[in-house]
Amino acid sequence: MQRLLLTLIMASQIVACGSTSGKRNSISENPHQAANASGTGNSAFHSLVGWQKTVPYYITSEAPDEVVEASQNAADTWGDAIGQVAMKFMGISEAKRNGDLYSSLDDDTTYVYYEANWNSSTSKSSTTLATTVWENANDSDRIVRGDVILNAQTYTFLNALNKIPKGVDEGRVVDAETVLLHEFGHLLGLDHIEEDEDSDSIMHAKTFIGPGLSFRSLSDGDTQHIRQLYP
DSSP, X not given: OEEEEEEEEEETTEEEOOOOSSOEEEEOOOTTSOOXXXXXXXXXXXXXXXXXXXXXXXXXXXSOHHHHHHHHHHHHHHHHHHTSOOEEEEEEEOOOOOSSTTGGGXXXXXXXXXXXXXXXXXXXXXXXXXXXXXXXXXXXXXXXXXXXXXXXXXXXEEOTTSOOOTTOOGGGEEEHHHHHHHHHHHHHTBOOOOTTTOTTOTTOSEEXXXXXXXXXXXXXXXXXXXXXXXX
């Protein structure tokens, strides 16, 4: 099995996205650097086959309701682009992550983790917003398992278009749907896209965070790419 990782990193209010066997790789861009290709021969994809099935996923119980709603909206957006259900929300789970960054891939269930112990459990920078990990089959580029991990230790994920609750640090506010739309793109097989290649893509390696800041739509290029994986 080959396991890979994408991360999303924050600096100066501009945020750049970011099993136990096989080669492990990572992509961790800084805000003003171009995204790196993943070695598939096409920079739009990290896996050239996809899941070959609808992906059932759970949200861990630590996540607020706004994250649950955002995940369903993001899943629906990708499904609408494909023309079929790509990801199906299955409910709330009390699942915990243990061990290293990839240990959550040891089960066959896909989760969106709301990780309060980000630094110690992922070994990623505290400024990283989120990480998507996945595993490809030994005999093909088919994705067989994967998870999304949100950095709840540093950031507050909510609906950034709503009034921000009192006591929340506005400098750490992240629009949950924006991030999950991006991370679900990775989970389904897409890589980062450089801004000069597609200025409207959700798959840019950076995004703005803060109250009132969101990006919740796919570009024509995003739609074209996801349909190539899920015709």
